[in-house]
Amino acid sequence: MISVAEATARLLLLVDVLPSEQVPLRAASGRIMAGPLTAQHDQPPFPASAMDGYAIAGNATAGDMFRVIGTSAAGHPFGRPVAAGEAVRIFTGAPLPDGATRVVIQEDIARNGDEIRITTDPGPATHIRPEAGDFAKGMSWHSKTPLGSRDVTLLAAMGHNAVPVVRKPVVAFIMTGDELRMPGETLNPGQITASNGFGLAAMVEGAGADARLLPIARDTVDSLEQAFALARDADLIVTIGGASVGDHDLVAGSARDAGLDMAFHKVAMRPGKPLLAGRIGSSTLIGLPGNPVSSMVCGVIFILPLIRRMLGLPPELTETSHVLATSVPANGPRQHYMRGRLSPEGVVVEPRQDSSLLSVLARADLLVVRPPDDPALPIGHRVRTVMLPS
Numbered sequence: 001m002i003s004v005a006e007a008t009a010r011l012l013l014l015v016d017v018l019p020s021e022q023v024p025l026r027a028a029s030g031r032i033m034a035g036p037l038t039a040q041h042d043q044p045p046f047p048a049s050a051m052d053g054y055a056i057a058g059n060a061t062a063g064d065m066f067r068v069i070g071t072s073a074a075g076h077p078f079g080r081p082v083a084a085g086e087a088v089r090i091f092t093g094a095p096l097p098d099g100a101t102r103v104v105i106q107e108d109i110a111r112n113g114d115e116i117r118i119t120t121d122p123g124p125a126t127h128i129r130p131e132a133g134d135f136a137k138g139m140s141w142h143s144k145t146p147l148g149s150r151d152v153t154l155l156a157a158m159g160h161n162a163v164p165v166v167r168k169p170v171v172a173f174i175m176t177g178d179e180l181r182m183p184g185e186t187l188n189p190g191q192i193t194a195s196n197g198f199g200l201a202a203m204v205e206g207a208g209a210d211a212r213l214l215p216i217a218r219d220t221v222d223s224l225e226q227a228f229a230l231a232r233d234a235d236l237i238v239t240i241g242g243a244s245v246g247d248h249d250l251v252a253g254s255a256r257d258a259g260l261d262m263a264f265h266k267v268a269m270r271p272g273k274p275l276l277a278g279r280i281g282s283s284t285l286i287g288l289p290g291n292p293v294s295s296m297v298c299g300v301i302f303i304l305p306l307i308r309r310m311l312g313l314p315p316e317l318t319e320t321s322h323v324l325a326t327s328v329p330a331n332g333p334r335q336h337y338m339r340g341r342l343s344p345e346g347v348v349v350e351p352r353q354d355s356s357l358l359s360v361l362a363r364a365d366l367l368v369v370r371p372p373d374d375p376a377l378p379i380g381h382r383v384r385t386v387m388l389p390s
């Protein structure tokens with residue numbers, strides 16, 4: 001069996017960064033920019049007033065008088081210069097008339113007809129936003145993380161209504177098993193509710209992929225073949241269940257028959273041992289174990305890095321570290337990803353670690369990474385951890 005590190009390295013060789021596409025600005029949130037965009041104009045495009053008041057030429061102190069010669073409002077420039085002794089009524093965001101050197105706020109002024117008098121010494125602030133004071137035409141922006149609201153508003157201000165982004169990876173999920181019924185369906189004897197595909201689809205969508213949940217495949221070669229055919233166009237095909245060694249575990253064989261070039265089968269990890277991966281047609285295939293927690297843990301450890309690589313992001317898992325609030329027993333020969341909860345004292349490792357326990361996983365905050373043959377560890381020991389996505 002290969003190690004988790006070896007499996008990760010082999011997996012990452014199976015995918016490339018996806019091509020780019022142009023999306024409307026309104027659809028760009030959460031996407032990854034495929035290249036930089038440059039500002040189409042200066043921002044602001046003209047010197048503008050930052051306050052409501054009067055634009056004047058030269059300095060002003062309390063008692064000075066000015067004659068009001070017109071108005072400049074946002075979207076409605078005054079259009080003529082202002083000279084010494086003159087003032088232009090101006091509003092926030094309005095273009096500053098030529099010749100004006102400052103804006104005196106209306107609170108510091110008394111107006112009588114076309115005349116204003118400065119009542120309070122206006123101080124040093126000019127209340128002028130200089131042309132290009134935010135950014136100049138040609139400024140480049142290339143966010144290296146998923147576009148957020150602040151990127152989107154900046155790109156809009158830069159004059160862009162479309163953004164080049166990396167195409168979303170399409171991930172097709174095939175849940176396999178004669179025992180599976182869809183959530184909400186009545187369970188007959190021996191049946192269980194299919195849950196894994198739903199959690200994994202949510203997980204990859206949260207990472208920027210497009211998830212497709214295909215119809216449940218039965219434990220027959222024909223049914224699996226049909227499912228592989230349906231999934232043909234996906235960048236990543238993920239089967240769930242049937243990956244182990246039992247008589248009904250047909251995924252590896254069916255995938256081989258469908259042309260799988262296997263990169264590995266079985267990884268020294270717990271949960272997740274029966275994992276398999278390879279290339280099939282123009283897609284990458286990952287075969288996940290069916291145990292619900294195993295499939296979700298493999299999603300975090302292997303599928304999320306693959307999606308990041310396809311999106312052109314650094315693929316590596318980010319590890320953190322925490323102290324133990326509970327002691328843990330010695331580990332066996334497989335790398336163990338133990339479910340744990342954060343408490344003020346450190347990580348509380350869940351006493352029940354069976355890979356079928358979804359309620360334990362849902363309560364967990366993180367996985368404690370126990371290397372193969374790690375000895376028993378006492379309370380207070382610092383351990384490697386991987387935070388779980390929501």
Ligand SMILES: Nc1nc2c(c(=O)[nH]1)N[C@H]1C(S)=C(S)[C@@H](COP(=O)(O)OP(=O)(O)OC[C@H]3O[C@@H](n4cnc5c(N)ncnc54)[C@H](O)[C@@H]3O)O[C@H]1N2
Pocket residue numbers: 175176177179180192193194195196197240241242243244245246249271272273274288289290291292294355
């Ligand atoms: N003799 C051996 N038996 C097993 C081994 C082994 O090495 N030798 N490995 C065990 C390990 S570890 C795992 S993990 C499981 C995984 O086996 P499969 O991938 O073949 O999974 P299934 O048998 O199809 O299902 C396991 C379990 O999970 C339930 N399941 C399956 N799909 C879903 C789904 N979409 N949603 C919810 N639950 C699902 C299924 O009903 C089973 O209860 O094999 C061990 N056995």
Ligand code: MOO
Pocket residue numbers: 269270271272273274289291294355
């Ligand atoms: O490797 Mo299995 O995923 O322990 O339950």
